[in-house]
Amino acid sequence: MNRKYRKTVIAGNWKMNMTLSETKAFAETLKPMLGKHKWCDVVLCVPYVDIPAAIRLFKDTRVVIGAQNLHFESNGAYTGEISAEMLKEIGVKYVIIGHSERRQYYNETDVTVNKKVHAALETGLKPIICVGETLEQRELGGTMEYISYQVKCALAGVASDQMRRIIIAYEPIWAIGTGKTATAEQAEEVCENIRTVIRKLHGARVARSVTIQYGGSMNAKNAYELLAQLDVDGGLIGGASLKPAELMEIINAANQE
Numbered sequence: 001m002n003r004k005y006r007k008t009v010i011a012g013n014w015k016m017n018m019t020l021s022e023t024k025a026f027a028e029t030l031k032p033m034l035g036k037h038k039w040c041d042v043v044l045c046v047p048y049v050d051i052p053a054a055i056r057l058f059k060d061t062r063v064v065i066g067a068q069n070l071h072f073e074s075n076g077a078y079t080g081e082i083s084a085e086m087l088k089e090i091g092v093k094y095v096i097i098g099h100s101e102r103r104q105y106y107n108e109t110d111v112t113v114n115k116k117v118h119a120a121l122e123t124g125l126k127p128i129i130c131v132g133e134t135l136e137q138r139e140l141g142g143t144m145e146y147i148s149y150q151v152k153c154a155l156a157g158v159a160s161d162q163m164r165r166i167i168i169a170y171e172p173i174w175a176i177g178t179g180k181t182a183t184a185e186q187a188e189e190v191c192e193n194i195r196t197v198i199r200k201l202h203g204a205r206v207a208r209s210v211t212i213q214y215g216g217s218m219n220a221k222n223a224y225e226l227l228a229q230l231d232v233d234g235g236l237i238g239g240a241s242l243k244p245a246e247l248m249e250i251i252n253a254a255n256q257e
Helices: 020-034 047-058 086-090 100-103 110-123 137-140 143-154 162-164 184-202 223-227 244-254
Strands: 007-011 040-045 063-067 094-097 124-130 165-171 211-214 234-237
Touching: 007 165, 007 244, 020 040, 020 047, 020 086, 020 244, 040 094, 047 063, 086 165, 094 110, 094 184, 110 124, 110 143, 110 165, 137 143, 143 165, 143 223, 162 184, 165 184, 184 211, 184 223, 184 234, 223 234, 234 244
Parallel strands: 007 040, 007 234, 040 063, 063 094, 094 124, 124 165, 165 211, 211 234
Antiparallel strands: none
């Protein structure tokens, strides 16, 4: 982390978990733990049906609410989809774009990811853009090239003055939900490479201002070491974000000196 130039952000991705009653119970447990986490921002990206309740439950805290997806069109005949304008109007601040599960199960492509990034930015939402390689790509030595390609595609047409509102989340696909985690050195190497790509696109000043998270099974045990890396500015947390005590430990790790 480098707080001199950029924010540290811990974002929870609840995926398809938590009913309204469970969301309320989660908030009642987490809120007394929060205290004054003065350095890191905390985001909870919750299912659509939980968003209004979550915003209400956390309104007196520094926790802000995000969504897990959006459509790139503002309206139209897209049954079951949600637009950026709809999310903004109910109080959403962040939105996850291009998670590997969306790419794998719902045929999202680098093109649709880029369209969604622009839709979010034009509406005032802050995108959390996910990139990551498979185990096969890593074993073949193609990690850096593939991640660089994903970042360039996602940021195509994005202006330099919009970059401060963007978060890049490096989530190695082989570590999501598997219990496997990239080593701190592996995470730093890829996050540093992502910053290098941004530097080539937008210059050094912009690159050092962009928050780059690590995802992929970050938990209370490995968070301190991962977040101690210079270019790891937070985490996109899956399973651990469903457990208030474990999430709080990760927040504490993000507040380390």
